[in-house]
Amino acid sequence: xxxxxxxxxAFNEADSVAQTVVAIHQHAPGFDVLVVDDxxxxxxxxxxxxxxxxxxxxxxxxxxGGAMQGGYMYALDHGYEIAVQVDGDGQHDPHHIADxxxxxxxxxxxxxxxxxxxxxxxxxxFQSSAARRAGIRIFSMVVSRxxxxxxxxxxxxxxxxxxxxxxxxxxxxxxDYPEVEAILLMHAHRLRSCEIPVVMRPRLTGVSAISSTQxxxxxxxVLLAVFVGLFRRRPTLEPNxxxxxxxxxxx
Amino acid sequence: xxxxxxxxxxxxxxxxxxxxxxxxxxxxxRLSERYAILWLLAAVTLFVLAVWKGLLTSxxxxxxISYPPSLLFVVAIGLIAMILLNFSLAVSRLSDQNKIxxxxxGLLQQRVERSEALANRLAPDDGRASADDAESExxxxxxxxxxxxxx
Numbered sequence: 001x002x003x004x005x006x007x008x009x010a011f012n013e014a015d016s017v018a019q020t021v022v023a024i025h026q027h028a029p030g031f032d033v034l035v036v037d038d039x040x041x042x043x044x045x046x047x048x049x050x051x052x053x054x055x056x057x058x059x060x061x062x063x064x065g066g067a068m069q070g071g072y073m074y075a076l077d078h079g080y081e082i083a084v085q086v087d088g089d090g091q092h093d094p095h096h097i098a099d100x101x102x103x104x105x106x107x108x109x110x111x112x113x114x115x116x117x118x119x120x121x122x123x124x125x126f127q128s129s130a131a132r133r134a135g136i137r138i139f140s141m142v143v144s145r146x147x148x149x150x151x152x153x154x155x156x157x158x159x160x161x162x163x164x165x166x167x168x169x170x171x172x173x174x175x176d177y178p179e180v181e182a183i184l185l186m187h188a189h190r191l192r193s194c195e196i197p198v199v200m201r202p203r204l205t206g207v208s209a210i211s212s213t214q215x216x217x218x219x220x221x222v223l224l225a226v227f228v229g230l231f232r233r234r235p236t237l238e239p240n241x242x243x244x245x246x247x248x249x250x251x
Numbered sequence: 252x253x254x255x256x257x258x259x260x261x262x263x264x265x266x267x268x269x270x271x272x273x274x275x276x277x278x279x280x281r282l283s284e285r286y287a288i289l290w291l292l293a294a295v296t297l298f299v300l301a302v303w304k305g306l307l308t309s310x311x312x313x314x315x316i317s318y319p320p321s322l323l324f325v326v327a328i329g330l331i332a333m334i335l336l337n338f339s340l341a342v343s344r345l346s347d348q349n350k351i352x353x354x355x356x357g358l359l360q361q362r363v364e365r366s367e368a369l370a371n372r373l374a375p376d377d378g379r380a381s382a383d384d385a386e387s388e389x390x391x392x393x394x395x396x397x398x399x400x401x402x
Contacts, residue, residue, distance in 0.1 A: 054361065054365075056358065056361050062354070066353065070354040070357055073354055074358060
């Protein structure tokens with residue numbers, strides 16, 4: 001059995017998910033592929049299975065945070081050492097998985113490597129709209145200030161974690177719009193992360209999870225979570241610790 | 252004086268109605284005690300304030316409210332805000348638990364399908380295995396249908 005897992009969250013992406021799965025198998029042969037079908041109403045799960053992926057079906061739409069956490073739970077249960085998130089809509093180029101892996105292996109202290117759109121000098125490829133870049137820059141400033149290291153693309157979901165990261169995220173992962181908070185979660189648990197440049201492509205199908213009307217909610221929600229998070233004490237989670245999820249500790 | 256009596260009569264009727272309603276819902280087990288406690292507290296407090304006129308008046312003058320029924324509203328709004336916050340807590344906890352259940356269900360389903368496929372490959376001629384399989388094939392669309400109609 002392989003030790004590396006690519007987690008592909010997909011919601012109604014029947015047209016592109018098979019392509020993503022095949023591309024991962026082709027460009028990252030050392031990785032098993034798990035498609036997390038987040039309550040799709042189309043044939044996403046069937047297409048993914050036909051393309052040779054394991055499929056985790058959520059009984060209804062949990063949102064990206066809940067779906068990804070399900071993927072990390074799978075990785076934890078099945079003993080994977082490395083997990084990489086690759087979006088099912090084709091934005092993340094599986095070519096870069098090898099780069100992420102190399103970066104993660106280059107430093108044994110590292111627990112997470114994120115592919116950043118904004119590090120590549122050329123700046124070509126898919127860069128998203130001006131408004132969205134402005135939002136990302138605000139998050140970038142906030143996250144860089146809190147973590148004390150430069151974070152250029154805190155909203156990038158193209159990231160790879162080692163076993164410690166898998167353990168952490170399987171137990172505690174933010175609900176919606178999780179990427180920014182996940183970096184801070186890592187930081188709070190004193191795990192190390194870094195970024196490497198990647199080129200992202202325009203999505204093949206579907207629409208962004210974040211419409212323009214939702215982006216205000218996005219900004220407010222994430223900034224609130226970041227701010228409140230500063231006042232939350234999160235002791236470093238060891239593998240045998242009780243999960244930090246509120247629901248499991250509630251009476 | 253008569254319109255104040257009317258107001259008091261209305262306040263007493265409404266608060267005792269609320270008290271009875273909460274009691275009846277708990278008695279029929281439609282409302283669990285856990286969530287009824289705050290409602291009962293609110294209903295009893297308001298009822299006492301409505302019935303015991305001297306208390307409301309003296310409390311109102313203590314805090315400098317010249318129109319005593321306003322104090323009733325202040326207290327009522329405070330209690331209702333408490334109840335609503337309590338509900339938000341309950342909803343947050345339920346959605347957390349719901350998420351965990353959905354994730355666990357997905358993981359279990361994947362495991363079951365995996366082992367059924369494996370069992371089928373190991374013993375394809377076993378009548379029992381294929382019967383199980385047919386059953387699960389049938390169960391699948393029904394479950395999906397139920398969930399999607401629930402949206």
